[in-house]
Structures are given as C-alpha cells and as structure tokens.
Amino acid sequence: MDDQNRNLILATGLSFVVIIGWFLFFPPPEVTQDPNALPPAAETGTAPGDTDIALTPPLAGGPTPAAIENSAPVEATLSEAARIPIETQSVEGSISLLGGRIDDLSLRNYVTEVDGDQIVRLLSPVGSEDPYYALYGWIPSxxxxxxxVPTSDTPWDLESGGTLTPDSPVTLVWDNGGGLIFRRTIAIDDSYMFEITQSVENTGAVDVSLAPYGIVARHGLPDDLQNFFILHEGVVRNIDGIVDRFNFDDLPDLDVVPREGVPAEAAEVMSSGWIGFTDKYWMTTLIPSEGQPFTSVTKYVPGADIYQTEARLPQMVIAAGQTAEVSTRLFAGAKEAEAIRNYENAEPGLISSLFGAESDANRPQVERFIDSIDWGWFFFLTKPLFWLLHWLNATIGNMGVAIIFLTLIVKAILFPLAYRSYVSMAKMKELQPEMEKMKEAAGDDREKVQKGMM
Structure with a gap:
C-alpha cells in the first residue's frame, strides 16, 4: 500500500472517529416532558363550532375525508367571510374575521416555477384544497x-385599522355579552413576522380565569413533501435551548394522551421556546415572548388528518374591572437564513450590515431560531461554509465567482494536510522510471521486485 492510499484511509478513519466521538461526548440532552400536564379537556365543556377546523385546545377536530375531497379553490373559499387585507413588501393575503384566522398568505418574492409568475401560497383557508392556518384564542376555566370565549368560528368585528401593513396594525374586537370584551391586535414587519396581542377586558363583577393559546394547523400532508432523509420536514421546536424535530410520519405514532384523546406530546417550556411546521423552503412558527413559560404541544387528529402544533400559555386571572393582555409572535414565510438570524439577534447579521442594516433593540431575540433551518448531520461544517459563501456572494455580487473563491479558501485551509500527499506523489513520480527498470529486470519474480523497491 503506497503512502497516498494509506493517508486517504487514515483521513477517512479519523473523520469517522471525530464524528462518532462528538455524538458520544456531546449528546443532545433529553427533553423532560409530562404528557399528562396538559389542561383537562372535560373540565371546560365541549368546544363549539363546525367540524371543518381544528378546534380550540385542549380538543381537536377537522374535516372529514369527504369534505377534503369536495374542497373548493382558494379564491372561492376566501369569499365566504369578511377579510382584512395584508400588504407588505414580502407577503400579501388576508385575515378572516371568522375566527380571526390568519389563513391567507402568499410570498410575493417567490414563484412556484422558475419561468412562471404564480407566487408561492403558504397559508390557505379551511374549505380549500390544502388548509393551513394560524388560530388564536382562550381556554376557559x-x-x-x-x-x-372566542373560538374558531367567532364573528369578530374590525375595531381599528384597515389594511394590515408594517405601519398600520389592525385590532379586532368581540363582546361575549356576559361582561368580557376580547380584543386582538395584529401587527406585521417588513419581512415575515407577525405580532399578535390578545387582551380581555372584564367588565363584570367577578374575577375570571382564562389561558391564552396559539395554534398552527395543517390538514393532510404537504403536496410537495420531499421525504428525503437528509432534509427535515415536519414539526420543529425549541424547548429552552434544545431544538427538537418530528417528521410528519412520526405524529400518528405518538402515544394517545387521555386528556387530549388523540396522539400528542407536550413539553413544558420554562423561559424560551417556539414550535411550528417547516417545509423545504418555508416555515410557520409560534413564538411566545422571551422569558414566557408555556406548554409546547404537538398532536395529530386521526379522523380529520390534521397535524397541529400549539403554544399554550399559563392561566391568567382577570379581576373584575381589569384588563389583561399577552403578546406572541408568528413567523410565516421563507426560510431566508439572514432574515431568520436577524430575528435571533438584536444586532444585524454580517450580510445585512453590508447593506446598511443597523442594530435594533426592538428586534425579536428568538433563541436558536437559526437552527430552525436543518443544517444536516455535519452542521459544524455546513453552517460556517454556508455563511462564508453567503458573505462572499454579498460582497462580490456573483454566486459563480463566490463559489470559485470558496473553493480556493477551502483548498488553502486544507493545503497543510494535503502537502504530505503531494510530496509523496512527487517522490513516487521520480522513482517511477527506476521501478519500471526493476520490474523488467526481475521479470515474473515478484519477491525480487519487492526487495529491490525496499
């Protein structure tokens, strides 16, 4: 065996040792969770509303398979309820006043085909072919x-605002006629982040207890599901700094939680977390405020084929004559690495800084949000290589040239390791004529050839 092959085998073996050692000595911590810690379903009665939508926690429901087969085009479904338009430089769509659902969202900067002009639709209303939406509300007690309390089919009124833009939030209101006035203020930034502020005004004479929640639900599997083993598609969540993932086909196999009545799993988040669905290019994620404890829930509703994630916040006591409110965020958009990293840090990323972005203390500081992107098994290599290529492309302005420069940089870094191999190859090349002479002189005597080479 010559030195070149020996070095190749040695390098390959050492690489496997490093990878195995990393996961042996630095295994991901296990998430401590208690499925029975979910709010009881029976104590608050049965959730009203039609069966065409995922019901409020802790119950779940959805359309029958026949209803899905008879689904209507999105445009026809949108006209079934009054709506508030959404207009930003990144997204367009609308919010339904029926349930206050965020269920109509398209990405203006992305098209479904390279040469086409049809933009990508991310969220779709119930009744369409692929319902996918975000829903907020309160669990009574x-x-x-x-x-x-407002549910999935509550008719909200528009109290203030018109079109939802980065400069003009909208506020919805619903009076239950029993001393509670619910409001929901929705704001959006220039990119893909919504902020939803829910409030309850108690005009009655007694204290009340309510628990706010957020839901992201999708009916059925995505049409463009890749099912490629190195690409994660499904649930992604952060539990106090631990990023965890479930594939879509993992959800039906979850244990049935008695208090849910369906396959589900819950984890208690103490101070920092988020949960949602990720596709190959897009993501929809519930993000409670930093420092806010909540219960992170993943569930599957078998009869309706609904995949559902929830963020359930602790119960709040609203005293008579008082108002209580809570704010959460919703990311719904493309998995643009620079945008996601900017949501993770108050300081802008390197690429954004090159284009004049400045620090912003009001920017959401979402812990480990950049890891909502699946960097693969070799994340310790793919992440730095990606950011280096990203920076080169932003600096040079040409991806092809950036790839060439990246190749040269990697070659330069690996040159010390490759140098010995190059030297060995050069020596072998110099000795090649002498070796050929030995072979000719020895003929078929291999032992003589080997002794001569030594």
Whole structure:
C-alpha cells in the first residue's frame, strides 16, 4: 500500500472517529416532558363550532375525508367571510374575521416555477384544497365555557385599522355579552413576522380565569413533501435551548394522551421556546415572548388528518374591572437564513450590515431560531461554509465567482494536510522510471521486485 492510499484511509478513519466521538461526548440532552400536564379537556365543556377546523385546545377536530375531497379553490373559499387585507413588501393575503384566522398568505418574492409568475401560497383557508392556518384564542376555566370565549368560528368585528401593513396594525374586537370584551391586535414587519396581542377586558363583577393559546394547523400532508432523509420536514421546536424535530410520519405514532384523546406530546417550556411546521423552503412558527413559560404541544387528529402544533400559555386571572393582555409572535414565510438570524439577534447579521442594516433593540431575540433551518448531520461544517459563501456572494455580487473563491479558501485551509500527499506523489513520480527498470529486470519474480523497491 503506497503512502497516498494509506493517508486517504487514515483521513477517512479519523473523520469517522471525530464524528462518532462528538455524538458520544456531546449528546443532545433529553427533553423532560409530562404528557399528562396538559389542561383537562372535560373540565371546560365541549368546544363549539363546525367540524371543518381544528378546534380550540385542549380538543381537536377537522374535516372529514369527504369534505377534503369536495374542497373548493382558494379564491372561492376566501369569499365566504369578511377579510382584512395584508400588504407588505414580502407577503400579501388576508385575515378572516371568522375566527380571526390568519389563513391567507402568499410570498410575493417567490414563484412556484422558475419561468412562471404564480407566487408561492403558504397559508390557505379551511374549505380549500390544502388548509393551513394560524388560530388564536382562550381556554376557559372555572364557571366559563367555550360559549364565553372566542373560538374558531367567532364573528369578530374590525375595531381599528384597515389594511394590515408594517405601519398600520389592525385590532379586532368581540363582546361575549356576559361582561368580557376580547380584543386582538395584529401587527406585521417588513419581512415575515407577525405580532399578535390578545387582551380581555372584564367588565363584570367577578374575577375570571382564562389561558391564552396559539395554534398552527395543517390538514393532510404537504403536496410537495420531499421525504428525503437528509432534509427535515415536519414539526420543529425549541424547548429552552434544545431544538427538537418530528417528521410528519412520526405524529400518528405518538402515544394517545387521555386528556387530549388523540396522539400528542407536550413539553413544558420554562423561559424560551417556539414550535411550528417547516417545509423545504418555508416555515410557520409560534413564538411566545422571551422569558414566557408555556406548554409546547404537538398532536395529530386521526379522523380529520390534521397535524397541529400549539403554544399554550399559563392561566391568567382577570379581576373584575381589569384588563389583561399577552403578546406572541408568528413567523410565516421563507426560510431566508439572514432574515431568520436577524430575528435571533438584536444586532444585524454580517450580510445585512453590508447593506446598511443597523442594530435594533426592538428586534425579536428568538433563541436558536437559526437552527430552525436543518443544517444536516455535519452542521459544524455546513453552517460556517454556508455563511462564508453567503458573505462572499454579498460582497462580490456573483454566486459563480463566490463559489470559485470558496473553493480556493477551502483548498488553502486544507493545503497543510494535503502537502504530505503531494510530496509523496512527487517522490513516487521520480522513482517511477527506476521501478519500471526493476520490474523488467526481475521479470515474473515478484519477491525480487519487492526487495529491490525496499
């Protein structure tokens, strides 16, 4: 065996040793969770509403398979309820006043085909071919029932605002007629981040207890599901700094939680977390405020084929004559690495800085949000290589030239390791004529040839 082959085998073996050693000595911590810690379903009564939508926690529901087969085009479904337009430089769509659902969102800067002009649709309303939406509400307790709180089919009124833009939030209002006035203020930035502020005004004479929640639900599997083993598609969540993932086909295999009545899993988040769905290029994620404890729930509704993620916040007591509010965020858009990293840090990323972006203390600081992108098994290599290529492309302005420069940089870094191999190859080349002479002189005597080479 010559030195070149020996070095190649040695390098390959050492690489496997490093990878195996990394996962042996630095295994991901296990998430401590208690499936039975979910809010009881039976204590608050039965959730009202039609069966065409994922019901409010802790129950779940959805359309029958026949209803899905008879689904209508998105345009026809959108006209079934009054809507508030959404217009930004990155997205367009609308919010339904029926349930206050964020269920109509398209990405203006992305098209479905390279040469086409049809933009990518991310969220779709119930009744369309692929329902996918975000829903917010309150879980009642004590003497309250679901008829006392807004649900998936509550008719909201527009209290203020018109079109939702980065400069003009909108506020929805619903009076339950029993002393509680619910408001929901929705804001959006220039990119893909919504901020939803839910408030309850208690005009009654007694204190009430409610627990706010957010849901992202999708009916059925995505049409463009890749099912490629190195690409994660499904649920992605952060539990106090630990990023965890479920494939879509993992959800039906979850244990049935008695208090849910469906396959589900819950994890208690103490201070920092988020949960949602990720596709190859797009993501929709519920993000409670930093420092806000909540219950992160993943569930599957078998009869309706609904995949659902939830963020359930702790119960709040609203005293008589008082108002309580809570804010959460919703990311719904493309997995643009620079945009996602900017949501993770108050300081802009390197690429954004090159284009004049400045620090912003009000920017969401979402812990480990950049890891919502699946960097693969070799993340310790893919992440730095990606950021280096990203920076080169932004600096040079040409991806082809950036790839050439990246190749040269990697070659320069690996040159010390390759140098010995190059030297060995050069020596072998110099000795090649002498070796050929030995072979000719020895003929078929291999032992003589080997002794001569030594």
């Amino acid at each position: 004590g003497g309250l029932g679901y008829e006392d």
